[in-house]
Amino acid sequence: MRIWRGVSDVPSDVGPCVLAVSDGSQLGSDRLVWSAVAEARRLRVACVLLLVVPSPAEAAAVEDDGRLLAGLGVDAICVQPLAVAPAGGGWDEPAVATLVAKLPAVELVLDPVAVAAGGGDLVALGRRTGVAVHAVDSPGQRQPDRLSVAYVRERLLAGDVAAAAETLGCPHRVAGVVVHGEGRGSGLGFPTANLALAEHSVVPGDGIYAGWFTVVDKGWSDGDMVGGICYPAAISIGRNPTFAGRRRTVEPHVLGVSANLYGQTVTTDFVERVRVTERFDSIEELIATMQRDIERVRSVLREAHC
Incomplete structure (x- = not known):
């Protein structure tokens, strides 16, 4: 999925699309997103989501949550921060007009709140540009809970990464840079890569997970590892x-x-939680459990694909 930081970041090579317009508060609701995705599928075009947020500080958090929408069928997100939120809830007609001019949008999808709080300008914009405009269903007409960002986030925080992946269509991914840790893993015979994550990363609940590890730089290699390959x-x-x-x-x-991974940007894809985090009374008990964890991870990943 492509993420653009403001309408000025949107390239000119985007094909026909359905453009959904929302303020950041609507991201956790599936009504707007699912309606836009369904309409895009019906028209056989891409689905682009414009999120208008009050400030650049909020843009990062919304952008991170927005990544969870890729598996729901959203092809691109444009996060548009405003220095001052306009009256009526953050609807920015100039930003939408600019985006409509840059994108070959065939339809605008709005939340009912947008129409009631200044969205009339967006309806007029649709008439001027020949783009169809409609509001999504009312809150009483709910879409499936399992097709919402809120559901995905709930499952991730509960450690149920398999259920989250089922909705997303792929394993949840977290990216970070490998930094120096306390070295306990190496001392136990299980060296680990300690990750410094982005501030707003959606990290699954505590536990031990089976997953895939990839160094992002495809030109990198060290020891037994090569960049761009999932391990x-x-x-x-x-x-x-x-x-x-x-x-x-x-x-x-x-x-x-094994390889020297320090300083490398890497991704981890979470396939399944094999157990919850525990406290052990002895190092021997911890090591024995870790050995069983690894066998369980191998078993899980034999049936998975990266």
């Missing part, structure tokens, strides 16, 4: 309760290979 990994999320850890970390252990 099986056991991914630990939590505060390391056995060692009385306080800081929550995301630490993938890449199976069967």
